[in-house]
Amino acid sequence: MDRPAANQSNIRKADLASLLKKNAMLIILVLVYIFFTIMTKGRMFRPNSFASLINQNAYVYIIGCGMLMCMLTGGNIDLSCGAFVCLLGALGGMMMVYWGMGTAISIIALLAIGVVYGCALGAIIAYVHVPPWIATLAGYLAFRGLGTAILGVSSTNSISFNSKQEFLSIFSGTLFKTPEGTLNWPCLIVGLVAAALVILLVFRNRAVRLKKGYEVDQIGMDVAKCGLSAAAIILVMYKLAYSGGIPTVLVWVGAVVLFYSFITSKTTIGRHFYVVGGNIEAARLSGVDTRRIMFIAYLNMAILTSIAAMTTVSRFTAANADAGKNFEMDAISACVVGGVSASGGAGTVLGMVIGATLIGVINLGMFQVNLDANYQRVVKGFVLLAAVVFDILSKKKAR
Amino acid sequence: MTNYLLEMRHITKTFPGVKALDNVNLQVEEGEIHALVGENGAGKSTLMNVLSGIYPYGTYEGDIVYNGKECKFNSIKDSEKLGIVIIHQELALVPEMTIGENMYLGNERGHRLAIDWNTTYSEADKYLRMVGLSESSKTQVKDIGTGKQQLVEIAKALAKQAKLLILDEPTSSLNEEDSRALLDLMLGFKKQGMTMIIISHKLNEVAYVADKITVIRDGTTIETIDNHGREPVSEERIIKGMVGREMTNRFPKREKVKIGDVMLEVDNWTVHHPLYPERKVVDNVSMFVRKGEVVGIYGLMGAGRTELAMSIFGQSYGVNITGQLKINGREVHLKKSASDAIKHGIAYVTEDRKGNGLVLSQSIKVNTSLAHLDAVSSHTVIDGDKEYAVAEEYREKLKTKTPTVEQLVGNLSGGNQQKVLLAKWMFAEQDIMLLDEPTRGIDVGAKYEIYCIINDLAAAGKSVVMISSELPEVLAMSDRIYIMNEGRFVGEMKASEATQEKIMAVILQSGRSA
Amino acid sequence: MNNKQNRSYLYGVVGGYLLYLAYELFADRQDPNTTMMPVVRWLFVGLFTVAGIFLLIWATRLWLEARKGQDEEERPPENPNAMK
Numbered sequence: 001m002d003r004p005a006a007n008q009s010n011i012r013k014a015d016l017a018s019l020l021k022k023n024a025m026l027i028i029l030v031l032v033y034i035f036f037t038i039m040t041k042g043r044m045f046r047p048n049s050f051a052s053l054i055n056q057n058a059y060v061y062i063i064g065c066g067m068l069m070c071m072l073t074g075g076n077i078d079l080s081c082g083a084f085v086c087l088l089g090a091l092g093g094m095m096m097v098y099w100g101m102g103t104a105i106s107i108i109a110l111l112a113i114g115v116v117y118g119c120a121l122g123a124i125i126a127y128v129h130v131p132p133w134i135a136t137l138a139g140y141l142a143f144r145g146l147g148t149a150i151l152g153v154s155s156t157n158s159i160s161f162n163s164k165q166e167f168l169s170i171f172s173g174t175l176f177k178t179p180e181g182t183l184n185w186p187c188l189i190v191g192l193v194a195a196a197l198v199i200l201l202v203f204r205n206r207a208v209r210l211k212k213g214y215e216v217d218q219i220g221m222d223v224a225k226c227g228l229s230a231a232a233i234i235l236v237m238y239k240l241a242y243s244g245g246i247p248t249v250l251v252w253v254g255a256v257v258l259f260y261s262f263i264t265s266k267t268t269i270g271r272h273f274y275v276v277g278g279n280i281e282a283a284r285l286s287g288v289d290t291r292r293i294m295f296i297a298y299l300n301m302a303i304l305t306s307i308a309a310m311t312t313v314s315r316f317t318a319a320n321a322d323a324g325k326n327f328e329m330d331a332i333s334a335c336v337v338g339g340v341s342a343s344g345g346a347g348t349v350l351g352m353v354i355g356a357t358l359i360g361v362i363n364l365g366m367f368q369v370n371l372d373a374n375y376q377r378v379v380k381g382f383v384l385l386a387a388v389v390f391d392i393l394s395k396k397k398a399r
Numbered sequence: 400m401t402n403y404l405l406e407m408r409h410i411t412k413t414f415p416g417v418k419a420l421d422n423v424n425l426q427v428e429e430g431e432i433h434a435l436v437g438e439n440g441a442g443k444s445t446l447m448n449v450l451s452g453i454y455p456y457g458t459y460e461g462d463i464v465y466n467g468k469e470c471k472f473n474s475i476k477d478s479e480k481l482g483i484v485i486i487h488q489e490l491a492l493v494p495e496m497t498i499g500e501n502m503y504l505g506n507e508r509g510h511r512l513a514i515d516w517n518t519t520y521s522e523a524d525k526y527l528r529m530v531g532l533s534e535s536s537k538t539q540v541k542d543i544g545t546g547k548q549q550l551v552e553i554a555k556a557l558a559k560q561a562k563l564l565i566l567d568e569p570t571s572s573l574n575e576e577d578s579r580a581l582l583d584l585m586l587g588f589k590k591q592g593m594t595m596i597i598i599s600h601k602l603n604e605v606a607y608v609a610d611k612i613t614v615i616r617d618g619t620t621i622e623t624i625d626n627h628g629r630e631p632v633s634e635e636r637i638i639k640g641m642v643g644r645e646m647t648n649r650f651p652k653r654e655k656v657k658i659g660d661v662m663l664e665v666d667n668w669t670v671h672h673p674l675y676p677e678r679k680v681v682d683n684v685s686m687f688v689r690k691g692e693v694v695g696i697y698g699l700m701g702a703g704r705t706e707l708a709m710s711i712f713g714q715s716y717g718v719n720i721t722g723q724l725k726i727n728g729r730e731v732h733l734k735k736s737a738s739d740a741i742k743h744g745i746a747y748v749t750e751d752r753k754g755n756g757l758v759l760s761q762s763i764k765v766n767t768s769l770a771h772l773d774a775v776s777s778h779t780v781i782d783g784d785k786e787y788a789v790a791e792e793y794r795e796k797l798k799t800k801t802p803t804v805e806q807l808v809g810n811l812s813g814g815n816q817q818k819v820l821l822a823k824w825m826f827a828e829q830d831i832m833l834l835d836e837p838t839r840g841i842d843v844g845a846k847y848e849i850y851c852i853i854n855d856l857a858a859a860g861k862s863v864v865m866i867s868s869e870l871p872e873v874l875a876m877s878d879r880i881y882i883m884n885e886g887r888f889v890g891e892m893k894a895s896e897a898t899q900e901k902i903m904a905v906i907l908q909s910g911r912s913a
Numbered sequence: 914m915n916n917k918q919n920r921s922y923l924y925g926v927v928g929g930y931l932l933y934l935a936y937e938l939f940a941d942r943q944d945p946n947t948t949m950m951p952v953v954r955w956l957f958v959g960l961f962t963v964a965g966i967f968l969l970i971w972a973t974r975l976w977l978e979a980r981k982g983q984d985e986e987e988r989p990p991e992n993p994n995a996m997k
Binding site for chain 1: 712715736737738741755756757758759760761765769772773776779780781784
């Protein structure tokens with residue numbers, strides 16, 4: 001077949017109204033960020049704030065990916081992840097600090113425990129048909145108590161990881177550390193490379209699709225999309241460059257987010273998650289192994305929780321009894337705010353990331369303006385309320 | 400100037416991406432039965448939803464004038480207050496509750512805190528007599544048949560003091576006898592001064608009962624046919640209005656009928672009910688289908704046809720399944736999974752396309768590839784463009800009406816949804832196609848297109864099993880017909896030797912006495 | 914309709930959390946460091962309590978509806994229509 005020229009019929013029309021609606025959350029995020037930058041007299045724009053944002057919210061992005069997969073299957077959630085983080089932290093502390101196990105082996109052991117819990121949980125939910133909220137409620141109630149009991153071995157009910165620099169450096173701190181206030185070249189270079197990759201990908205994609213005769217967006221759209229993304233990436237990395245370097249967790253967060261982005265949008269198993277949530281009977285009758293999907297959702301959640309546990313312990317350089325507090329609510333909020341449907345079948349990793357970032361910005365902003373703890377609670381409540389109302393409304397419209 | 404009870408003027412309603420109603424006008428005289436006919440997606444149900452307040456004032460343009468006064472309904476309650484009551488296609492009764500409780504749900508007699516049951520039941524009984532039911536209103540809904548449940552719905556509407564009764568496909572789940580009874584009931588109401596609007600696909604019923612027939616096509620009113628003449632208007636006349644062209648043949652001719660060897664053989668197949676394991680839902684059924692053949696399975700509702708098909712499809716229904724399955728001569732034992740059945744070349748096109756056939760929240764593209772994702776992916780990575788191309792290919796092949804294959808299936812009309820469902824299984828390239836009521840709830844024009852598709856499938860050598868409750872359809876489309884009643888196969892005849900009377904006779908003879 | 918049930922759980926959880934926030938707001942009323950005026954505090958305690966309870970009720974309603982739908986599906990198939 002001859003190579004068809006990019007004629008008018010190939011090009012999808014852009015429409016401002018629908019564009020705004022589709023990217024509503026992103027726009028809100030930008031506006032809220034600008035709002036807080038003004039309110040904090042620019043403090044939100046300092047390199048430290050960017051680093052804080054990432055370090056403080058890393059766990060939300062990681063657990064959020066897991067929660068997204070669970071919610072996709074039909075609005076299912078995991079109430080146990082926070083408590084499990086506490087338990088894993090305690091166990092990690094025992095292993096590394098008290099029993100002197102090596103770092104690598106401890107990490108593997110912790111992941112293995114996550115896998116075991118995940119398989120058990122997945123089996124109970126998918127094959128014994130125990131409703132997820134009951135199955136995970138058990139963990140929610142039991143794990144923290146268990147973790148605290150283990151931590152009781154120390155008089156302060158917490159195990160310090162100060163001596164385990166090797167472990168800490170894997171999950172926290174900064175890569176290629178340089179003093180604050182000086183430009184960290186590796187960080188900036190990574191940013192430039194990433195931005196370049198994005199631009200390259202978008203345009204290569206476009207060229208390939210044109211060659212095959214498929215539809216493409218107007219060139220202005222593509223330029224705008226990758227231009228803005230590239231600019232954002234460079235901006236963030238530039239700021240981080242002055243904060244002392246690439247936060248180590250960013251590597252983890254980036255890897256997890258990119259991985260799940262790929263899985264949800266481009267793989268058959270990702271597709272299966274969406275249809276199971278969309279109509280589980282139709283999925284089953286189309287040959288999808290729906291029980292396996294549910295199993296994988298919860299196994300996956302447990303593994304991601306393990307990773308998040310390790311980043312949490314590293315961040316506080318200690319295993320505490322109240323580690324992981326509220327993690328499940330934060331992940332759920334990030335998902336709901338990010339447009340993940342509470343009844344399943346819809347939602348994206350990008351949406352969750354935007355939701356998590358928005359909440360993170362609000363939290364950091366409130367902290368930086370020294371907002372009274374009570375007002376912070378008010379804001380938290382309103383954000384949740386707004387997200388639920390939004391979910392209800394979008395359900396009504398779909399009718 | 401005639402006295403119009405209801406006038407809907409210049410009604411326009413838009414949904415995202417599609418204009419459902421475009422300047423629709425409807426005039427209903429007092430005391431008449433007015434029928435609304437049209438292809439699926441033409442807008443009939445949408446129009447009635449506007450009238451009843453389900454789409455509140457402000458979500459549409461145009462006005463509604465009832466009894467001379469302009470109406471701005473915000474909810475169903477507003478329209479019901481004026482006596483406009485709509486009975487939907489899906490029965491809205493709670494099976495565990497009694498008839499009386501159902502009838503007065505949301506409409507309780509008595510004070511806020513204490514429902515006066517005596518009044519409730521005696522009034523309910525009164526309305527039940529009006530619709531010709533002799534049951535007590537204390538009977539539980541689940542204990543009476545669908546035909547009677549439909550009448551309970553009507554009684555419920557009467558209890559709301561309906562003056563304008565809207566019936567949306569009232570006979571879609573009824574057999575011939577019950578349908579006739581309901582239509583006669585409507586004629587009886589008319590004599591008492593009730594005004595009714597009926598939406599129906601069953602043109603013979605419409606011709607029997609309607610005074611005026613308004614045809615809607617593509618969201619606009621085409622014409623209103625007067626049925627007051629000595630002869631009831633002919634179905635062909637109505638179809639011409641609906642489809643815009645003469646339809647001399649409702650069923651396409653079968654070209655190149657080439658029937659080969661036996662492809663699917665089912666022997667002594669017995670299936671038990673999942674909740675009541677002592678009950679046999681399919682009782683010792685044996686059948687076979689050859690390549691290139693269309694085998695019809697006719698039966699009344701509840702005969703067990705869907706259960707038969709689903710149980711063959713990887714034990715997707717039922718427990719304690721015994722019997723043999725032979726595919727292409729070889730005996731197979733399918734595991735309890737649909738994907739195993741699919742691997743063996745069986746496709747099951749469900750009778751409830753919205754309930755368990757399609758994922759309404761996803762696009763046509765996603766639904767089309769769902770049963771055969773590996774054909775559009777390499778190593779589990781989906782090739783989006785290939786998927787798109789495949790969906791486009793089937794869109795053209797099946798003439799699915801949609802601006803793009805990215806359109807959500809939930810936004811399509813019934814006929815087009817059915818086409819997407821068929822496309823999914825055609826793309827999966829299955830040899831054995833079990834079609835369960837493939838033209839249910841679809842208008843005449845789309846039905847014809849689906850019949851063509853079925854013929855093409857047979858011509859391509861597939862083995863087609865068509866489960867249907869429409870006798871004309873089964874007679875015209877099949878090569879052979881199995882007759883099923885109460886879980887058993889009670890007859891088999893070649894289509895060339897079969898007639899409606901013969902088939903009905905077989906069923907009547909086989910029925911166990913009550 | 915499993916999905917409907919799940920939605921109801923989610924709403925229930927959020928409703929519960931709102932009540933928890935309301936409780937926290939209430940519990941802090943003696944704190945001398947807070948900048949929140951008592952009037953404002955009570956306003957939000959009330960608002961969140963009401964919203965939380967409302968969500969819990971809505972979630973329960975959703976759950977019951979979903980339950981009803983499930984029961985309908987599991988109903989035994991109707992007897993072949995024979996009008997007696």
